[in-house]
Amino acid sequence: MPSTSSAPSAPPSAASPYEPRWLDEEEMAAWRSFVTASNLLNRRLERQLKEDSGLSHTQYEILVHLSAAPAGSLRMTELADKLVTSKSGLTYQVTQLEKMGLVGRRSCPSDVRGVFAELTDQGRELLREAAPGHVALVRELLIDVLSREQLAVLADGLGQVSARLRLDDAL
Amino acid sequence: MPSTSSAPSAPPSAASPYEPRWLDEEEMAAWRSFVTASNLLNRRLERQLKEDSGLSHTQYEILVHLSAAPAGSLRMTELADKLVTSKSGLTYQVTQLEKMGLVGRRSCPSDVRGVFAELTDQGRELLREAAPGHVALVRELLIDVLSREQLAVLADGLGQVSARLRLDDAL
DNA sequence: AGTCGAGAGTTCAAATTTGAACTACTTGCC
């Protein structure tokens, strides 16, 4: 009896109005490995970043997104979107980063309600220091484990999945 | 200038002793889509499960793993491993589930230190109710978005990634 | 037997995350 993660082990003929389409072995394996890899990877990156730079993965990603943005700054909402996190969660983390001197807040000229999070020089510098180690680990644990083709499929497939999810959310 | 998530936007010729191998566009895309899809998916599943069954994704997975285990029971440590979570985190969640009457604790006969988490009838029942909706959503958002080949690659590739991570952790 | 390092779970305090409520501002439209 296959050990599944999304269904009780042996779907009995019972309970729900329409018999759902359970996941077959391959589908189950894909889903399982996705969840597991994601969790394991997160734990590892979290640990490494905290040890090497004192940043959480979330904080690191905030810096990255800001550094990639036009003036090293992004509106809070836009940033929250890119990070896929809650607005309140972002408010919290930006405050933390502000205390650390890595990020600043400026108010938006065109919209009084708006707030820009902005990378400080110190933030840029810390990111510069933190990036190599982080990238190296991502490479070691994920990128270099997969072939070029596998990477392409990952990018493609999960890109579609993300796109679909973003659409749904926008409803 | 490519927007990367693991490196500052334009890797300047600076800072670290050995110039790291940055991620090229494809690699970056793969990594980005993985992280994003994972976050989006988690948020969605979390929401759905909570609404439909009052369970968090973590709690749901605990029930699943237990239901798939020999006597509907697993040692705490083993369960924590499967879930990829901290021991203390598991202690907390098992206590929650216990309060809800979905899981029980039995002590291990052969090892006084050991504790089994065990699915109750009520737990089995709730899982039976929760599973169809959850599976349907996983299918809709991930499985059915990908082709059979893409799924195979996912399972394979991420399986390897997980295996590697598990090995490393065991060091 | 006696001891010492490792393992199993729990407890604890601190950090994080989240949704809901709230404030203040914008916008589209009469």
Add this chain to the structure above:
DNA sequence: GGCAAGTAGTTCAAATTTGAACTCTCGACT
């Protein structure tokens, strides 16, 4: 102009997560 509906961010309380410290037990070895 003036309003209703929607937006941007923050605040707040509650739930969760984590690592470190701690307790107790196992096991191997002397």
